[in-house]
Amino acid sequence: MTNNQNRSAVIRLIIVLFAFVLIVKLFYLQVISDTYAKKAASLSIRTVTEFPDRGLITDRNGEIIVFNEDAHDLVVHFPFRRDEFDIESFCELVRMPADQVEERLQSAYESRYNGKGLFYKNLASSDFARVQEGLFQFPQFYIESRSDRKYKHNVAAHTLGYVAEISRYELDRDHEGYYDIGEYIGKSGLEKDYEKHLRGTKGKQFYLKDNAGRLKERYNDGLDDTKSVVGEELNISLDVLIQEYGEKLMQGKTGSIVAIEPSTGEILAMVTSPGYTPDMFAIKNLGNNYARLVSDKSKPLLNRATSSMYPPGSTFKVAMALIGLQEGVISPATTFSCNAGFHLGSLTVRCHGHAPRPNVKYSIQTSCNAFYCNLYREILHQDRFANIDEGYTNWRSYLKRMGFGDRLGADLSSENRGNIPTSDYFHKVYGTNKWKYSQTISMSIGQGEVLLTPLQMANMAAMVANRGYYITPHFIRGDSIPEQFTKKNETGIERRHFETVIDGMRAVMTAGTGFYVQIPDIDICGKTGTAQNPHGENHSIFVAFAPKDNPKIAIATVVENAGYGATWAAPICTLMIEKYMNRDSVSLRPLVEQRMFNPVSPNPVASHE
């Protein structure tokens, strides 16, 4: 009996042991490991994303520039149940031959994500209605709708930027995990810089699905669902009227225009040419245009307004004069002799015909080179400096405070620095402690190593218009803009010195190089520039602001390889100013306008640099 009792105990022990093994394994599967819960969710829960409309973009007058239209993708769910798929009627529905359907299914399968593959992107609106109606027969297919960008004013492509499918690189850097593969993101320009502002918040709906991918019901009674939130409107500082006008003026030319409202730093227009129109990069057009524009030799994708650097030419004399006055090496009455140029040994900087001893104002009006060669020497060789490095560094620090040689920090990510070399650079070029001001004298008239972007040139005009400070140029508007876009950047030049220079710039228009393009109603102050270009024809440059008192607009225009500043850049600037100031009133000079629109028949305006 004892033996048998023991055996019954052994049997019970075996039962308990096996049961214990089951319980432990279950504990591992259910409590410790979370892989199964994740797999279950990916198999049985379908997340339907509700994409919000992207925010509108409006101009400074509230005019809508960018809005949305719906785009629809046909999406297929995996694992795909072929036995439940009636390919013939599907082919009929999508009007596609069977082999093409198979091909698309295969590529959708290969690029699937979370069981979702893109079968057809951007259904045409005519197809959309038909497909949606017939889709109930194919529960594994469904339509996902997104909005695509549409342009009421088809301008400012470089500024606005574009939206496209998120790249692998961007996905990897999306640390908050907002984006899924196949979604859209701002790729450049304001669409990129203000992505978070514009995109809104995606909504998510969770559905239970069965083993064939059929939706069954709301998961958890929809308690986990989230509503989408429409993207916020982005009000930007552009004035569509002059942006459009500027793009028209720049047609057929290479170069750019930047206009800034001096008192706020708001960018009123930013034109770059040759360019493209923003709708070419709408989601539905991007595929057709991108490769072509990227390989275009004229570089239409380059935003010349912020990325290209030019020697500022004579427009730089404005900065030179201001530094000289602030440093006290000249007064408004100081004159330098000009004997048809600046002569030092074998070095000659030629000048144009004008009265021989110009003062500051007259030197700006007539764009005298000799005056600035002398002034450069005076600024660098002051008694208080032990050597040329100190003098040069002091001069350079003024330029840096004017925003040269650094990115200004505009809310557009394509900015270039320009170039104001350090004295170390000259030590390297000419040998340590061997360089002299005369070797770098071309910088005094905005040639040589000095390089500015058109944005920096316009900013200089704004700084002069403000009589001493600038506000970092930007596009964003509104009450809550970052402090960096409201702060005054002081140049350290006293207000009184500006009146002299501004008088000179006014005289440019009334009696100088800008005479032929002045506008009677508006007191424009400007300065022409002709940047020598070793690769070809000189660049035509003009900076200006208006009106002289209480300025509303500061502007810079560069037209590449177009000769004198007064020939192309100046008329374009003044037309822009007039358009901005007088709005709808017809230009006073339709002939000039006509000539700008039609650059193949130039009618050169006699001009002096």
Added chain:
Amino acid sequence: MSERIYGQARVDGITVILYLILVICGFLSIYSSSHGSESFSFNLSTQYGKQIIWITASIVLGTVLFLIDVRFFEVFSYGIFGFWMILLFLVIFLGREVNGARSWFAIGSFRLQPAEFAKFGVALALSRYVSDIDTDMKSRRYQIITALIIILPIALIVLQGDAGSGLVFLSFIMVLYREGLSGSILIIGLVSIAVSVLTIAFGFIPIAAGLVVLGGIISAFVYTNIKVFRWLWIILAGCILFSKGVDFAFVNVLQEHQQKRIQVMLGIIEDPQGLGYNVNQSKIAIGSGGFWGKGYLQGTQTKGDFVPEQHTDFIFTSVGEEFGWIGSTTVIVLFVLLFFRISFLAERQRSKFSRVYAYCVLSILFFHFLINIAMTINLAPVIGIPLPFFSYGGSSLISFTVLLFLLLRLDANRENELDSLSY
């Protein structure tokens, strides 16, 4: 004592309660896995509706057992055994093929799986034979006939193509162990299983080499004792021969899909889309249940029909998903309580027939319970056997009920049995 010998004992309430709890839990699980999204309606054409019919039929049949003379089953045990053996034989030729196995009789919409009921016949025959007063347990004849009673149904069921159901009868080793089978046979059995599994997993050569190395190491300690040393190498040689045999049988006897099934179970090959699909989905459903489960009727995998055969062989996944680890463990504990109770009932029988029969019931239920749950969590190969009282299906529910209720009938009558029949 004497006045109670002929007294009337009562039906064991604890067993009945455990039985009812398991059947109700089973019904709720079947309802969950098959109700679809419509609200509850008493519809007999649905699976849960049919299960209600089976439950009713089972309880009625179980009650009917109490009206039949208790001696009937013992007297006619060989007849019942013979009847089901004949059906098992006939179904090979007349049965309808389902999932590659020819194990169902189909008459109209009524379907019957003789293998389910054969358990009952075999249990009766085995009990009768082992308890027979003329049976000499030590004789070779006894051992061969006992083995034949077990092997005959296995052979017939394997011929139907349903090897899984056949394996159930191997569980009677537990009965034989209780009735005096040498414990060393059990150890030999366990060592055989271990060697088989390792051979299939790693191949014959590594196992043989491993055994030789093991022998060498042990020899270093026991070489002074020549007797132990000799036995050690005899045993190892036996293991190596057995391993070779398993290797040969696995490659040459088993069909490819059977080999694959075993390999998938042992984790040698991964096959989440093919043979491993069921198990993979089953593990996902159970594993996603977490500690507390997703709540009754809230299982995402259950609702989405992700687990094939969920209402029958994989019914445990519904428990695992919707009631989590707590629910799974509760069900396992309920079964263990039932097993302990049966073991308790067995030991209090005066009649040897009743006791042997009780252990037959215990071994059948335990084997089904163990293998069924183990296969849902990939601890055993997927052989299509149901979870007693849980799985959907009339044949299995009725057969398990009759099996258990006959034990209760015998138990209720135990005091009328003669003491002398037991020891």
